[in-house]
Amino acid sequence: MSDRPDALLPFPEGAVLGPYGIELDGVALSALAEEHGTPLYVHDAASIRTRAAAVAAAVRDAPSGGRAAFALKAQSALAVLRLVREAGLGADCASAGEIEAARRAGFEGASLVIHGNAKCAADLAAALDADAGLVVLDGRNEAERLGALCRARGRTQDVLVRIAPGIEVDTHRHIATGHHGSKFGVTPAEGAALLRDLPAGLVGRGLHVHLGSQVLDPEPLVAAARWLPAFAKAEGIPLEVLDVGGGLGIRYTPDQPQPDPGAHTQALVAAIAAVCGDEGLAVPEIVVEPGRSIVGTSGVTLYRVVGVKTAGDGSTWVAVDGGMGDNLRVGLYGADYAPVLAERPTAEPTGRYRLAGRHCESTDVLAEDVPLADPAVGDVVAVPATGAYHQTMAHTYNLFGRPAAVLVDGGAARVITRRESVDDLFARDV
Ligand SMILES: Cc1ncc(COP(=O)(O)O)c(C=O)c1O
Known part of the structure; x- marks a missing residue:
C-alpha cells in the first residue's frame, strides 16, 4: 500500500509533497514552470530507468532469452531513448523517422524491431540500412516488396508475421488492434500461409501479436501468449521467436490500478514457457514491446491558468495555456x-x-469535473501520466509551438527538447 495522498498516485513513483507543492527528485514542479515556461513536459528519469530495467531483466531471464524493444511511438525524445537503451532495451520503430531516432540514440541495428501496417519503400529501405534485427510483416504485398529489396541488395532479412488472433482486450476501441477486422496484421490462417511460403530473401523466424494498448487487465495479453505456441505447432510453422507486443496500461486516475511492467513480463515469460512445456515445444526467444508502461507514468505536463469564467449553464471553465496541441489523447479516445x-x-x-x-475546437477540453481548490489565473496545473503518446503526438494547430520537455534526474532538471519557436513554425514554408 502506498502512503502517498490519492492526488499523487498517478504521478511518478518518487513524487512527494514539499513546501512548494509537488516535487520530483527534490525539484518543485512550480519551479520548473517558472524557469522553463508552460506548457512543459516533465519526465522523471528514475521512473523510466526502474521500469525499463525490470522489463529487460524479465526477458533476459527467459529460458531461451529474449529482448524487450521499447515502442518509440510512445516517446521518442532522444534523451529518454538513451535512458531506455542504457537500461537494456532495444527499439520498436514504426517508420524511417523512428529508425533514425533509434540510430541517433545509439541503439544497435540488431536490437531494432520494425513495425507498421503500411510500410512505404523508405521505411523498408531504412530498416535494411539499419540492419534491423527483425522486420514484422503486415501482409503478403509487403513481404514481396521487402523480399525484392533484399534480393537486390544480395542479403537476407529475419522476419516475423503479425497476426490478429481475434482476442479482445478491455480498452478503448481506437487502441484495440488484435480483433477480427483490425487494420493491423493478417488472419492467423493467412499468417501461417505466409510464413510457410515467404519470398526469397526473407527468413521466417516466427509470429507477432499486439492486442491493443492501455490494457489494465493483462489476462488477455497472457492468454494470447499462451495461444500462439499451440497455434504454431498446429500449423507446423517455425516459432524460433515469439513477439507478444506491448499494451500494458498505466494509472491515469487515482482509482485505477498501476500494473507492474516487470511482473507482467515475468508472467508472459512463465506462460509461454509453461505452454511450450505442455506442447513439447522448445521455448522460443521472447520479444516484448512495451511503450506506455515504461514512460507513461514518468511524465507530467505543466500548464498555467490563463482564465477562469462561469458559463451559461453554471459550470466553471479553467482555461490553460495548452490543450489538444500537446495532448491529443482526450480528443482521440x-x-x-x-x-x-x-x-x-x-x-x-x-x-x-x-x-x-x-x-x-469545442472538443479541446483536457478534463471535466475536476475538483480544485480555488483555481486562479497564474496557478500551475499539473497533469500526471502524460509521458507516453503526448510529446510524440504533439502538433501545431492554431500555430502554437510545441512545448519544451525537461528531464528530472539526480535532483536537477535539464531541457531535453527545446520549445518550438515562432520561426520554427515557418521553417518549412518555401
Ligand atoms: C506493434 C506495437 N507494439 C508495441 C506497442 C506499444 O504499446 P504500449 O505503448 O501500449 O505498450 C504498440 C502500440 O500501439 C504497437 O502497435
Missing part, C-alpha cells in the same frame, strides 16, 4: 486525467471545474 494544482494538490476543493484547452 476520450482519455481521463486527474489534474491538480501543482502547489496545493491536496487542498480542500472549492468546486468542480472544467479544464479548457486553448485551441479553437
Whole structure:
C-alpha cells in the first residue's frame, strides 16, 4: 500500500509533497514552470530507468532469452531513448523517422524491431540500412516488396508475421488492434500461409501479436501468449521467436490500478514457457514491446491558468495555456486525467471545474469535473501520466509551438527538447 495522498498516485513513483507543492527528485514542479515556461513536459528519469530495467531483466531471464524493444511511438525524445537503451532495451520503430531516432540514440541495428501496417519503400529501405534485427510483416504485398529489396541488395532479412488472433482486450476501441477486422496484421490462417511460403530473401523466424494498448487487465495479453505456441505447432510453422507486443496500461486516475511492467513480463515469460512445456515445444526467444508502461507514468505536463469564467449553464471553465496541441489523447479516445494544482494538490476543493484547452475546437477540453481548490489565473496545473503518446503526438494547430520537455534526474532538471519557436513554425514554408 502506498502512503502517498490519492492526488499523487498517478504521478511518478518518487513524487512527494514539499513546501512548494509537488516535487520530483527534490525539484518543485512550480519551479520548473517558472524557469522553463508552460506548457512543459516533465519526465522523471528514475521512473523510466526502474521500469525499463525490470522489463529487460524479465526477458533476459527467459529460458531461451529474449529482448524487450521499447515502442518509440510512445516517446521518442532522444534523451529518454538513451535512458531506455542504457537500461537494456532495444527499439520498436514504426517508420524511417523512428529508425533514425533509434540510430541517433545509439541503439544497435540488431536490437531494432520494425513495425507498421503500411510500410512505404523508405521505411523498408531504412530498416535494411539499419540492419534491423527483425522486420514484422503486415501482409503478403509487403513481404514481396521487402523480399525484392533484399534480393537486390544480395542479403537476407529475419522476419516475423503479425497476426490478429481475434482476442479482445478491455480498452478503448481506437487502441484495440488484435480483433477480427483490425487494420493491423493478417488472419492467423493467412499468417501461417505466409510464413510457410515467404519470398526469397526473407527468413521466417516466427509470429507477432499486439492486442491493443492501455490494457489494465493483462489476462488477455497472457492468454494470447499462451495461444500462439499451440497455434504454431498446429500449423507446423517455425516459432524460433515469439513477439507478444506491448499494451500494458498505466494509472491515469487515482482509482485505477498501476500494473507492474516487470511482473507482467515475468508472467508472459512463465506462460509461454509453461505452454511450450505442455506442447513439447522448445521455448522460443521472447520479444516484448512495451511503450506506455515504461514512460507513461514518468511524465507530467505543466500548464498555467490563463482564465477562469462561469458559463451559461453554471459550470466553471479553467482555461490553460495548452490543450489538444500537446495532448491529443482526450480528443482521440476520450482519455481521463486527474489534474491538480501543482502547489496545493491536496487542498480542500472549492468546486468542480472544467479544464479548457486553448485551441479553437469545442472538443479541446483536457478534463471535466475536476475538483480544485480555488483555481486562479497564474496557478500551475499539473497533469500526471502524460509521458507516453503526448510529446510524440504533439502538433501545431492554431500555430502554437510545441512545448519544451525537461528531464528530472539526480535532483536537477535539464531541457531535453527545446520549445518550438515562432520561426520554427515557418521553417518549412518555401
Ligand atoms: C506493434 C506495437 N507494439 C508495441 C506497442 C506499444 O504499446 P504500449 O505503448 O501500449 O505498450 C504498440 C502500440 O500501439 C504497437 O502497435
